[in-house]
Amino acid sequence: MTPEQLAEKILQALAALADDGTITVEGGLPRELKVERPKNPEHGDYATNVAMQLGKRAGLNPRQFAELLAVKLRDDEAITAVEIAGPGFINLRVAADAQGKVAQSILAAGVAYGTSDSLHGRTINLEFISANPTGPLHLGHTRWAAVGDALARVLTAAGASVKREFYINDRGNQMDKFGASLRAAAHGQPIPEDGYHGEYILDLAKRIVAEVPGITELPADEQPVAFREAGYERQLKEQQDQLEHFRTKFDVWFSERSLHEQDGVPHAIQKLREQGHLYDADDALWMRTTDFSDDKDRVLIRTNGEPTYFASDAAYYVNKRERGFETCIYLLGADHHGYVNRLKAIAACAGDDPEHNIEILIGQLVKILKGGQEMRLSKRAGTIVTLAELVEEGGVDALRYTLCRYPADSPLTLDIEEMTKQASENPVFYVQYAHARLASILRNADDLGIKLDEFDPGLLDHEREGDLLRALAEFPRVVATAAELREPHRIARYLEDTASAFHKFYDSCRVLPRGDEEVEPVHKARLTLVSATRTVLANGLDLLGVSAPERM
Incomplete structure (x- = not known):
């Protein structure tokens, strides 16, 4: 029995x-409620605080309410015990045959197990790399x-319609410096001081x-x-090829x-x-973003008639919304904290809800150690640590899993x-193993x-089988929670916790018959549990873009 199925039984009661x-x-x-796994397994398989939520509204103290609900729940054969604790918590234990059917439902769903419709109908534009085509990623x-690719996979699994977008910063002075640097290098001349000096x-x-x-x-x-232009074309192709190798695909290269x-x-x-938030001042065109919590108003068109980078940001947001995306999610680097309020102000000035139509996630810096020393990056000095080098050092699986493992x-x-260590203390190895x-x-x-x-789910009654x-x-x-948050x-x-639950089960419960032993129904039941566990680990690894190896 899944938590959702148990919640439905409580709603019915x-x-x-x-x-x-x-x-x-x-x-x-309520139309829906959640049941949780208690931190202490001795308290039961699941717990709910619904009596504490509804007791006062029913004119009862929570324990009285819980007692009435408990009477109904005890009539259900799938629930073996209902206990009331503290001010009104309800702890429940589920029958082994009802719990064992989870394995059956997992195998029936296969690769679809874990998906939901919690975000069904949501159209999301997810922009998670914005880069100049002037050098390696x-x-x-x-x-x-x-992280962005994993988030796209998770949002899709929750039922959202997601477009992955790469924003190509192919306009501005950096492009001209790139061209000048390439020309100088081709002629064996010194590269301009403010140009690109990498190998x-x-x-x-x-x-x-x-x-x-x-x-x-x-x-x-x-x-x-x-x-x-020649450098732009080749450098962009290189970025695309590297991302493809890293199992990161984009629907749109904008x-x-x-x-x-x-x-x-x-x-x-x-x-x-037309929304009324632009004004002219000092021979420039401004957006009154201070109306929406920005620290200052922003210039859209300079006094010389040239649009600013902010104008590009505003036009890009409007473009996304006109392409039909309900929510625009931006994943930005640690040096972009100042963009949060200004991007939300753009949404508000466009007549949108900045708390619904736009989201900005800020990622923090990453340091890489090799041999105890930090690998440093400096794009123009030519000591950049590239995506390709990182993949070569760590491998796609280890790098993706480790980067996705932390907030x-x-x-x-x-x-x-x-x-890259092949040991149980390495999380990616632990799960893949x-x-x-x-x-x-x-x-x-x-x-x-x-x-x-066919198997008898009631035979999966060992404590470790129940935990798994x-x-x-x-x-x-x-x-669903990963998508929502x-x-x-x-x-x-989750995968690490589930792998741990599997290892404990395997250490306690013999799955296959030994020697000349007959194949018993319990062996088939446990093999079904093994197959269901394999499905879940494979599905979870796929959400992270990490392979699920058959042999190690």
């Missing part, structure tokens, strides 16, 4: 009490590539000269633009240039002007040696000719 006049709850009965991008610039310049015949023979004033080339900025300004808003220090062990058990069962068919079943039953709720790290922590 409340409805029965209301129908026969035993209770009358002011404001009516670095460590900060790598964290968002892992990759020399390599990219050589490649462009080889692949674009005659580029160095163009008129001097045309070469910087030609090198800029060009900042396109906002300006397709009159997106004037269109957005007109729309914002994105907390600073993170990763040790390459610890992250559990999956491989489950797969091995099922292969051995197949070799013995044991088929997974209750852990598996929590998975859909964990996924935008916290994919909850999936990783």
Whole structure:
């Protein structure tokens, strides 16, 4: 029995009490409620505080209310015990056969187990990397590539319609400096002091000269633009290939240039002007963002007639909303705290609800240790730690899992040696090893000719079997909560707890017959539990973009 199924039984019992006049709850009965697993297993399998929530509204003290509800719940064969504790908590124990059916439902659902419709109907634009196409993706991008992609998977599992978006910062002075740097490198000249000095610039310049015949023979004033565009195309392709290898896919690669080339900025300004939050002052056009908690008003059009970066931000938000997205989620780096209020102010100035239509998640810095020393990054100095280098050092699985395992808003220090260690204290190895062990058990069962068919769920009555079943039953709720709170790290922590529950079960309960022993019904029941556990671990790892190995 899943927590949701038990909650439904409690709601039905409340409805029965209301129908026969035993209770009358002011404001009516709730349409849904949650049951929780108590921290102390001795208190029961599940607990609810519904009596404390509704007692006063029914004119009863919570314990009186709980007693009335307990009488109804004790009539249900799936519930073996109902105890009232403290001021009105209700602790419940579930019958083994009812709990054992969780394994059955997991196998029936397969890859769909854990999904829900909790966010059904929500259309979400998730922008989780914004980068210049002027160099390799670095460590900060790598964290968002892992976390953002995992968040997209979790939101989709909760029923939302999600579009993953990469914002290409392909406009502005940095692009011109990129072109000038490539041209200088191609001619063997000193790179401008404020240009790009990384090793990759020399390599990219050589490649462009080889692949674009005659580029160095163009008129001097045309070469910087030609090198800029050739470098842009190749650098963006490299970023796309690296992200593909990192199992991070984007539905949309949105060009900042396109906002300006397709009159997106004037269109957005007109729309914002209609909302009444723009004004002219000092020969510039301003947005009155201070009306919505920003620390100062923002300039949209400078005195020279040029749009600001803020104008691009505003036009980009309007563009997203006009593409039909109800909620726009931005994942930004630690140096973007100042963007939170201004982006919310844009939404408000556009006539939207800044608490509903826009969300900004700020990620903190990541440090990488190798050999006890920090690997430092500095894009223009050429000592950048790139996504490709990190994958080479740690591997896709270890890097993705470790980056997803922690709340994105907390600073993170990763040790390459610890992250890649094949030992139980390494979380990714621990979870993947559990999956491989489950797969091995099922292969051995197949070799013995044991088929997974009908089983008696009531045979799964060992304490460790119950613990594992209750852990598996929590998975859909964990996924829904991770989606609601935008916290994919909850999936990783759940997987570790479930892997632990499996290892304890396996140490206490013999799954396969030994030697010449006959295959007993309990073996089939436990194999069904093993198969269900494997499904859950595989589904959870997939939500993090991490592989579920068959062998290790």
